[in-house]
Amino acid sequence: MAKKPTDVTLLLVEDDDIDAMTIERSFLKQRIANPIVRAYDGIEALDLLRKGDVSRPLIVLLDLQMPRMGGIEFLKEIRADESLSDLVVFVLTTSKSEEDMLLSYRQHIAGYFVKGEAGEKFLDIVNVLDSYWKVVHLPG
Amino acid sequence: MIEELAVGDKRKKLIYAGQMHFVHWLIVLLSLVLTFSAWYYSKSQLAQKLEAKFQRNAEQVVDLVKERMGLYENALWGGVAFIDSVDTDITYTQWLAYSNSLTIDQTYPGINGIGIIYNIKPNQLDDYLKKQRLLRPNYALHPSHQENEYWPITYVEPAAPNKKAIGLDMAFETNRYSSIKKARDSGQAQLTAPITLVQDAKKTPGFLFYTPFYQKGLKPKNIEERRKSIVGVTYAPFIMKNLMQGTLAEKNRHVSIKISDAGDLLFDDHAEMNTSDFDSNPLFSKEINVGLYGRVWTFLIQSNMSFREEGTSNQSSFILVGGLIIDTLLLGLFLFLTRANRQALAYADEMTIALTEKTKHLEKSNNDLEQFSYIASHDLKSPLNAIKQLVSWIEEDCQDILPDDSKKHLNLLAQRSQRMMKLLNDLLDYSRINRDEFKHEQVNLKDLSQDILALLDNPNGMNLSAPDIEINIPQTPLEIVLRNLISNAIKHHDKDAGHIIISYDSNTEYHFIAIEDDGPGIAPEFHDKSMEMFQTLQSRDKVEGSGMGLAMIKRIVEHYQGSVSINSDGKRGTKITINWIKNTSSVAIKP
Numbered sequence: 001m002a003k004k005p006t007d008v009t010l011l012l013v014e015d016d017d018i019d020a021m022t023i024e025r026s027f028l029k030q031r032i033a034n035p036i037v038r039a040y041d042g043i044e045a046l047d048l049l050r051k052g053d054v055s056r057p058l059i060v061l062l063d064l065q066m067p068r069m070g071g072i073e074f075l076k077e078i079r080a081d082e083s084l085s086d087l088v089v090f091v092l093t094t095s096k097s098e099e100d101m102l103l104s105y106r107q108h109i110a111g112y113f114v115k116g117e118a119g120e121k122f123l124d125i126v127n128v129l130d131s132y133w134k135v136v137h138l139p140g
Numbered sequence: 141m142i143e144e145l146a147v148g149d150k151r152k153k154l155i156y157a158g159q160m161h162f163v164h165w166l167i168v169l170l171s172l173v174l175t176f177s178a179w180y181y182s183k184s185q186l187a188q189k190l191e192a193k194f195q196r197n198a199e200q201v202v203d204l205v206k207e208r209m210g211l212y213e214n215a216l217w218g219g220v221a222f223i224d225s226v227d228t229d230i231t232y233t234q235w236l237a238y239s240n241s242l243t244i245d246q247t248y249p250g251i252n253g254i255g256i257i258y259n260i261k262p263n264q265l266d267d268y269l270k271k272q273r274l275l276r277p278n279y280a281l282h283p284s285h286q287e288n289e290y291w292p293i294t295y296v297e298p299a300a301p302n303k304k305a306i307g308l309d310m311a312f313e314t315n316r317y318s319s320i321k322k323a324r325d326s327g328q329a330q331l332t333a334p335i336t337l338v339q340d341a342k343k344t345p346g347f348l349f350y351t352p353f354y355q356k357g358l359k360p361k362n363i364e365e366r367r368k369s370i371v372g373v374t375y376a377p378f379i380m381k382n383l384m385q386g387t388l389a390e391k392n393r394h395v396s397i398k399i400s401d402a403g404d405l406l407f408d409d410h411a412e413m414n415t416s417d418f419d420s421n422p423l424f425s426k427e428i429n430v431g432l433y434g435r436v437w438t439f440l441i442q443s444n445m446s447f448r449e450e451g452t453s454n455q456s457s458f459i460l461v462g463g464l465i466i467d468t469l470l471l472g473l474f475l476f477l478t479r480a481n482r483q484a485l486a487y488a489d490e491m492t493i494a495l496t497e498k499t500k501h502l503e504k505s506n507n508d509l510e511q512f513s514y515i516a517s518h519d520l521k522s523p524l525n526a527i528k529q530l531v532s533w534i535e536e537d538c539q540d541i542l543p544d545d546s547k548k549h550l551n552l553l554a555q556r557s558q559r560m561m562k563l564l565n566d567l568l569d570y571s572r573i574n575r576d577e578f579k580h581e582q583v584n585l586k587d588l589s590q591d592i593l594a595l596l597d598n599p600n601g602m603n604l605s606a607p608d609i610e611i612n613i614p615q616t617p618l619e620i621v622l623r624n625l626i627s628n629a630i631k632h633h634d635k636d637a638g639h640i641i642i643s644y645d646s647n648t649e650y651h652f653i654a655i656e657d658d659g660p661g662i663a664p665e666f667h668d669k670s671m672e673m674f675q676t677l678q679s680r681d682k683v684e685g686s687g688m689g690l691a692m693i694k695r696i697v698e699h700y701q702g703s704v705s706i707n708s709d710g711k712r713g714t715k716i717t718i719n720w721i722k723n724t725s726s727v728a729i730k731p
Contacts, residue, residue: 016522016526018529019522019526022529094522094525
């Protein structure tokens with residue numbers, strides 16, 4: 001069931017509009033056409049996923065500090081949910097804390113990005129994601 | 141742990157010292173026993189002393205009486221000797237002369253007189269009376285009696301007070317008569333039993349003292365001869381009261397005396413003398429029987445009030461009261477000391493609790509503050525990032541339509557945002573210093589410095605030299621310190637090229653790391669200020685800086701129990717020396 005890399009949807013779970021815009025701008029800049037679905041927190045993201053509003057294959061780009069339900073809690077939820085436990089999740093956060101990183105990897109994330117202070121770093125992240133879904137096969 | 145144990149021991153000791161123990165009570169008890177023994181001993185000593193004194197006084201009284209009687213005996217024997225030496229009968233004049241020469245009232249106080257009694261047989265009576273009446277026509281014997289002989293008082297001097305006695309016949313009354321016969325038979329001086337002298341108007345007890353003389357001055361060897369050759373006796377009448385006054389008057393006695401002869405009272409101090417000193421219930425009392433010239437006098441000697449006063453002398457009371465006061469003080473002292481210890485302990489406990497609470501409170505507020513500055517700086521970063529982001533997008537998107545002034549303003553906006561970011565990052569680092577604990581590891585000073593230099597913005601190409609040595613030190617904190625110092629040296633340098641020299645020294649306790657530059661230096665008056673938070677010595681527009689570099693260095697170094705010192709004259713060059721404590725097992729660094 002081979003799908004084109006451009007079919008991969010990015011579920012962006014991020015409460016900060018600017019950060020979300022930065023990602024979107026970076027996609028534009030790098031001419032990446034993949035669809036982006038935005039959720040403001042863990043609860044909204046879970047809703048979208050469970051309703052099937054996000055088409056598969058998908059990759060989750062997850063912030064850790066968010067209102068209502070944070071990233072770590074969201075991770076625990078999807079890992080406990082049989083239909084969602086196969087999701088590939090990257091964490092994108094301002095937290096450099098070792099503890100946060102450790103907790104995230106324990107929930108089997110694919111990668112941990114620390115938000116940089118300038119736009120260039122975001123470009124790198126977007127490039128990584130683009131390369132990732134071009135090369136890596138994702139579950140449908 | 142060892143410390144806690146020691147504190148526990150000290151506490152136990154304090155608790156122990158805060159209680160009265162067996163030893164305390166024992167000491168108080170012993171001192172009480174000691175006090176009472178001393179009191180008892182002193183009392184018994186006093187009693188013994190008193191008794192000894194009483195015995196002495198009693199014996200003295202008896203000795204005085206005996207001595208005085210001996211004196212009178214001598215006077216009487218003197219009369220006998222006089223009579224013996226005169227061949228013819230003694231005339232009244234002769235006896236007067238003899239008795240005058242004795243000066244009775246001065247030499248023999250207490251004696252009532254001295255006289256001669258002749259033994260007259262019935263057949264000699266007329267002759268005798270005739271002879272006496274030659275000089276004393278009224279001389280007569282009295283009273284009459286049934287005996288077959290006469291013992292009339294012939295002469296007695298001084299005559300006036302003894303007038304009633306002249307002519308008195310001793311045979312008329314048993315006491316007088318029996319003693320005179322005893323004197324005759326024994327040849328010895330003899331006393332009569334108590335009698336009342338006829339010349340004593342007050343009728344008080346008295347006695348007579350006889351010394352016999354025989355024919356031709358002989359001293360016959362047996363009773364028959366004595367009876368055959370008796371001529372008479374010299375005699376002295378005594379009023380007992382006078383005798384005692386004469387004998388003992390001048391003595392300040394502490395005893396009272398009662399003298400009796402075979403149950404008949406001779407003398408009683410109590411009856412006769414001032415009774416104020418008399419003790420009706422005497423402390424000491426003694427009866428002495430003294431054989432005196434054919435009689436046995438019983439001396440009953442009793443202690444007076446003055447003895448009692450001495451007996452209740454204050455000495456032992458002082459010992460008792462003083463001792464009890466000392467014992468009370470001792471007990472009081474013990475109670476006071478133990479109470480003081482308890483109070484000290486209670487106070488210490490109170491202080492400990494207060495301190496513990498304070499420490500907890502301080503720790504909490506310290507943690508809160510750290511937490512706050514961490515969260516604040518962290519949370520402030522994301523809106524700042526957003527601002528920077530937005531500025532860059534405006535620049536990107538409106539490159540062509542923005543006027544030059546607005547572009548300049550956007551630049552300034554970006555620059556200020558960058559400065560704020562730096563400030564927040566430094567604040568975050570600063571608050572993190574105590575959050576993380578770093579282990580000691582081997583660090584090459586030269587490699588570390590060069591790495592730091594390489595990462596820093598070094599437009600002027602500053603030259604850095606450091607010794608190529610390994611030191612055992614927590615790497616990350618040292619790195620922060622060195623980075624800030626090197627960065628400062630570069631930032632503040634006023635010339636195109638310069639040198640930074642890092643040097644190292646150590647002793648058993650400390651690493652000494654010095655960073656020396658040839659920049660403009662820091663004026664001595666600013667040395668302290670430069671290490672305060674948010675203090676910059678130049679405008680931030682001229683030299684970018686958060687003002688936290690040195691403050692952070694100081695905090696890190698002090699956290700590791702070291703110190704920072706600045707050495708600069710403010711003209712050229714700055715040398716900053718870090719004293720960093722070495723990792724010794726005895727030094728535990730608390731987080």
